[in-house]
Amino acid sequence: MTASLSTAPDGTRYRDLNRNGVMDPYEDPRLPIAERVADLVSRLSLEEKAGLMIQTIVSTTTDGEVDGPAFMPGRTTAREFVEGSHITHLNIHQIPDPRAMARWVNALQRVAAASGHGIPVTISTDPRHSFTENWGASFTAGHLSAWPEPLGLGAIADPGVVREFADIARREYTAVGIRSALHPTLDVATEPRWARQYSTFGQDADLVGRLGVAYLDGFEGDRLTSASVACMAKHFPGGGPEKDGEDPHFPYGTDQVYPGGMFEYHLEPFRRVIERGVSAIMPSYGVPRGLVLDGERVEEVGFGFNHQIITGLLREKLGFDGVVCTDWGLVTESRMMGKVLPPRSWGVEHLSEIERFRKALDAGCDQFGGEDDPALLIELVRSGAVPESRLDVSVARLLRVKFELGLFDDPFVDEDAAAEVVGSAEFRAIGTQAQSRSTVILPGGSGDAASVLPLRPGTAVHAPDISDEALREAGLEPVAEPADADVAILRLAPPFEPRDHFMLESSFHAGSLAFDDEVVATVAEVAAAAPTVVTVHLERPLLLAPLLPHAHAVVATFGASEGAILDALTGRVPAEGRLPFEIPRSTEAVLAGHSDVPGGTADPVFEGGRATLEVRADA
Known part of the structure; x- marks a missing residue:
């Protein structure tokens, strides 16, 4: 009862x-x-009291x-x-x-x-x-x-x-x-x-x-x-x-x-x-x-x-x-x-x-x-x-x-x-817009980001990790080879050291912040064929320095769908993020830093709080 x-x-x-x-x-x-x-x-x-104290x-x-x-x-x-x-x-x-x-x-x-x-x-x-x-x-x-x-x-x-x-x-x-x-x-x-x-x-x-x-x-x-x-x-x-x-x-x-x-x-x-x-x-x-x-x-x-x-x-x-x-x-x-x-x-x-x-x-x-x-x-x-x-x-x-x-x-x-x-169209749209807004577009070293961004309608894009459907929905033209592209977009997964001994351990992305040499080599190879934008899910302050010479822009995302990323790159939803933490220059700089001090590594690539480059669609 x-x-x-x-x-x-x-x-x-x-x-x-x-x-x-x-x-x-x-x-x-x-x-x-x-x-x-x-x-x-x-x-x-007593039993009821003890039960309340357990979650x-x-x-x-x-x-x-x-x-x-x-x-x-x-x-x-x-x-x-x-x-x-x-x-x-x-x-x-x-x-x-x-x-x-x-x-x-x-x-x-x-x-x-x-x-x-x-x-x-x-x-x-x-x-x-x-x-x-x-x-x-x-x-x-x-x-x-x-x-x-x-x-x-x-x-x-x-x-x-x-x-x-x-x-x-x-x-x-x-x-x-x-x-x-x-x-x-x-x-x-x-x-x-x-x-x-x-x-x-x-x-x-x-x-x-x-x-x-x-x-x-x-x-x-x-x-x-x-x-x-x-x-x-x-x-x-x-x-x-x-x-x-x-x-x-x-x-x-x-x-x-x-x-x-x-x-x-x-x-x-x-x-x-x-x-x-x-x-x-x-x-x-x-x-x-x-x-x-x-x-x-x-x-x-x-x-x-x-x-x-x-x-x-x-x-x-x-x-x-x-x-x-x-x-x-x-x-x-x-x-x-x-x-x-x-x-x-x-x-x-x-x-x-x-x-x-x-x-x-x-x-x-x-x-x-x-x-x-x-x-x-x-x-x-x-x-x-x-x-x-x-x-x-x-x-x-x-x-x-x-x-x-x-x-x-x-x-x-x-x-x-x-x-x-739950998950209403209104709520999803507001959340997706926030994904785009949080994006931080950073300058690369191989050319002026403004020469490729914002991506304009009809731009031929090589993006192996973004669906053709999403590219077309953004008004872009997918192409299979970098040599045929006006712009290449490479979407990189964040590096970490895989571990799987303890329960939950495999879900914690810890250890090295450095991209593998093979990843950097792939970015360089694509960049040799087309102006390249590198997008990175920045779950930690990754070592971006090796990527910069090959990229017109490096785009930091913090949880974003492919559509939200493209909205930021086309300027349909202006990126307005600031780096929430410093991007260190090297592993050595990280090792020399203090764990309780914000930023403070030697010669950082980007300071914490660095604002995004402005990318806006043509009026």
């Missing part, structure tokens, strides 16, 4: 979530949220039925998490079409309404509005409108555009029942080799802060309401300065370093969003090395276990009283698609799993991301190691967000509207 819409003796309509025929205070939509939260916390069992990954179904075939067979089902473990914060990866997704969410909310105190489910997701498929960080847009990566929004550098993106993304998320965004990423991109830069706004901390505030404006609004998506800003206190550019998902990337003394620079965007108001914060996996704050050396353990950082800095100094949720898999091992990733318990690997839970609680965390089982939290309380009152503090924060989002009063979505809203 699920919660029904009931009428109190005074005429108030409410959901009888515990099905007792009485409008209890937590069910009363007229009461202040603080009163509703306090009433519900007082009613919950786990769950597989949606391909047909939208709550018990239908799963995208990830073999995982515990959403129903089992809700009914068996009282887990009501569920993080999704693959999703079906919008109508089916909405149907799945509604069915799951009915399951939740029939359980215990009828606590509704909060569905969360990593970013999914662009082009990078990385199961540890982001997903491609799929049915949603496609935009440039956050790095491209940073290239446009306009808070108004970010606010518009976030508002559209909010409308698409809420249409299918997604109410928690595990973003924005407010890390500052100061280490050129780091794989996660595509999900940042770039190297300028002031800009990152301003765009981060605009992002929250679009997703959350002035305050959380039934129309909002709650955001989780990450990775506190700034995850950009990774030693050697390695990522702390992996055992070889644990160290976060500050050789340039720039800790406060990386913290600045978080100061901005905390002052503005944000629902949740996710600490970085990283371990601070040699960091001293207020004259005290910071314990060298992962930030999610770090009392000085979570309680001392975030809670007490910065005044944050929202939810702190750990990054995924701090306590237990992760397995997916035949690969294993050890617990990201960096600096506390010697502790048992139950001791890791306790240390994160003692640090000030409220929720454990990527864990599946609340049993150890329950054991901590039953053994007397942690008082139940400690769980109450975190549970109250978590419930407050659910109430603010209106989930207790109406968690359901309109399945017909979902199909109309």
Whole structure:
């Protein structure tokens, strides 16, 4: 039996979530949220409290039925998490079409309404509005409108555009029942080799802060309401300065370093969003090395276990009283698609799993991301190691967000509207235009870019990595050989060092920033036959110098379809991007730089903030 819409003796309509025929205070939509939260916390069992403090990954179904075939067979089902473990914060990866997704969410909310105190489910997701498929960080847009990566929004550098993106993304998320965004990423991109830069706004901390505030404006609004998506800003206190550019998902990337003394620079965007108001914060996996704050050396353990950082800095100094949720898999091992990733318990690997839970609680965390089982939290309380009152503090924060989002009063979505809203023609057009606008057109060294750009109607173009259909739609004439072309367009994939030992590792494009000699030779060969424009997906500050002598222009993109690229090159949508980070001269310059310092490499090819060359279609 699920919660029904009931009428109190005074005429108030409410959901009888515990099905007792009485409008209890937590069910009363007229009461202040603080009163509703306090009433519900007082009613919950230890098991229900522990379940609220777990946020786990769950597989949606391909047909939208709550018990239908799963995208990830073999995982515990959403129903089992809700009914068996009282887990009501569920993080999704693959999703079906919008109508089916909405149907799945509604069915799951009915399951939740029939359980215990009828606590509704909060569905969360990593970013999914662009082009990078990385199961540890982001997903491609799929049915949603496609935009440039956050790095491209940073290239446009306009808070108004970010606010518009976030508002559209909010409308698409809420249409299918997604109410928690595990973003924005407010890390500052100061280490050129780091794989996660595509999900940042770039190297300028002031800009990152301003765009981060605009992002929250679009997703959350002035305050959380039934129309909002709650955001989780990450990775506190700034995850950009990774030693050697390695990522702390992996055992070889644990160290976060500050050789340039720039800790406060990386913290600045978080100061901005905390002052503005944000629902949740996710600490970085990283371990601070040699960091001293207020004259005290910071314990060298992962930030999610770090009392000085979570309680001392975030809670007490910065005044944050929202939810702190750990990054995924701090306590237990992760397995997916035949690969294993050890617990990201960096600096506390010697502790048992139950001791890791306790240390994160003692640090000030409220929720454990990527864990599946609340049993150890329950054991901590039953053994007397942690008082139940400690769980109450975190549970109250978590419930407050659910109430603010209106989930207790109406968690359901309109399945017909979902199909109309998500990926609408209007939203897709705005997103595609932003892809073009984020483009940065840079001068090459083999000729004047203005002699080939903008591409004019009827131009014969050799573009082996762009479809003939897209070329013709742009008014251009595709040709098979460079010698027959007026202009050649070469679309290059970004270089990186492939790795595939750990789970998720193959999705992280890390290591060398240099193009292979064969790639450079191919560019030179084509350029010898025709004026050449090189387009590069700039997910990191790649070493462009070897390409420049062969190109009339090098075009930096940050997540763009072939149509969006051609719109920029023809001038139909003017490119207006600025480089969101510095382009180093060489590997040696990168190695000599400081991981926490923005730019600063010797003799860079292009400075961060370099504006695009102006390319406009003839009037």
